Amino acid sequence: MKTGLFKKLQYVKAYRENRQEVATYVLNNPGLFNDLLHYCFDPDPEISYKSCWILEFVCKEKLDWLLPSLDYFIENIRSLKHDSAIRPCAKICELLCEAYFKKKPSKTKRSLRATHLEQLSEINFDWLINDEKVATKAYAMHSLFLLGKKIDWIHPELKKVLEQNFSVHSAAYKARARHILDKL
Template sequence: MNPEFYNRIISIKAHRQSRDDNKDFVIAHPSILKELIQLALNTKDKNHHKAWWVLELIAEEQIELLLPDIDLMCNNIQKICSDQAVRPASRVCMFLAQSKKITLSPIQEEKLIERCLDWLIQPERVAAKAYSMRALYSLGKKHPWIHEELRMILSQDYKGNSPAYIAAAKDILRRLK
């Protein structure tokens, strides 16, 4: 990895301006996007979550830039498990699932479905669960069995969760009717 780019990524702060500046830098220099993705997927690097922070903003703004590396991301998304990386990774999954610009292959969809279901049923933070349920809802439009599974999971987990989880679950359950 380019040492200057790596130092730039590891110096990112959580505040939005820092993440936006780096998103803009990567969009202006798309040749380094693959390096960013490789860093994001390198769970042995303690700063890999910072790469996810940038990737989620790129996915939100110009998801088509991820197209050449979607296989790499989908094949390795199951490795992402640190609290700091799961939220932005689940948001990237949501953007991929909802994208009108990218058509996922059946294998890519299967990997996203599997990972989002895992995040939804495992003890993750609410934001990751909310993004996962939204991704699953979108993917369920093509795979109806997902909606049944989602309805069952959300109905069972509805009580005893945080108000934020209940609000997200209520929204998805309303859409499922």
């Protein structure tokens, strides 16, 4: 039986206001979060990417909701193929990395284990070197920069990849790469 959330997801459009409306519905009904997370990896690409859009908005407000399902999320994001699903998940990975590397203690720091950090670094390198959209690559660069503060092999590899690919990418890619290279 499909839930009310599933029906709402079928009618989601790319408009920010429309995505925010469904995200607010989930935020007001926390019991729907696990359904939303599972819809992100639905075999139907349209339900999958629309769910990922909403998950991004929800995680911006309630990232802690994702923490009990980190294993599921991280294991399944590799299976995403649609650009419209990958981009919001790359943003969620960036949110996780930002929360982990904040100075004060947090639930995210307590929840992300070394294996999660390794998996996130592999996934983000895949996004960076594969044929993904610029926004996904930009989120991956920033996530990898942060992860490199904890995992020593990342910064040298990130620098090498950014320098090798600098000349063949768009102005947006170059701007983010330059910003990250300046920090390295």
